[in-house]
Amino acid sequence: xxxxxxxxxxxxxxxxxxxxxxxxxxxxxxxxxxxxxxxxxxxxxxxxxxxxxxxxxxxxxxxxxxxxxxxxxxxxxxxxxxxxxxxxxxxxxxxxxxxxxxxxxxxxxxxxxxxxxxxxxxxxxxxxxxxxxxxxxxxxxx
Numbered sequence: 001x002x003x004x005x006x007x008x009x010x011x012x013x014x015x016x017x018x019x020x021x022x023x024x025x026x027x028x029x030x031x032x033x034x035x036x037x038x039x040x041x042x043x044x045x046x047x048x049x050x051x052x053x054x055x056x057x058x059x060x061x062x063x064x065x066x067x068x069x070x071x072x073x074x075x076x077x078x079x080x081x082x083x084x085x086x087x088x089x090x091x092x093x094x095x096x097x098x099x100x101x102x103x104x105x106x107x108x109x110x111x112x113x114x115x116x117x118x119x120x121x122x123x124x125x126x127x128x129x130x131x132x133x134x135x136x137x138x139x140x141x142x
Contacts, residue, residue, distance in 0.1 A: 001114045005121045006099040009129040011136050015094035019069040019087040
């Protein structure tokens with residue numbers, strides 16, 4: 001069973017400035033410590049641990065940048081999941097969209113976990129976006 005949550009937030013800052021931060025994991029991930037734990041292993045490879053309620057999503061991820069305004073990771077070991085952060089132009093500055101996808105295996109257990117995980121994932125994604133929006137709008141990244 002696959003659970004996907006996608007949410008967007010408007011950031012009142014130039015899209016290119018926002019994208020420069022969002023696509024740089026060495027600057028972005030330490031700031032999102034409330035969203036999870038991110039241990040750098042090498043260039044574009046991290047061990048990621050996200051707590052989604054009682055579900056622990058973790059493992060090694062490979063990070064890529066499909067274009068100048070998108071950061072994407074996919075699991076290469078551990079819990080099967082992906083995360084995409086995308087920055088688009090918006091009349092008030094930029095629109096940041098975060099999409100988190102989690103795949104659970106097993107029929108009954110996966111179905112129950114899916115029902116619980118969707119709401120919790122949604123709250124985590126919204127909190128991560130709000131934290132990012134606030135930091136960008138109030139220039140907390142320096």
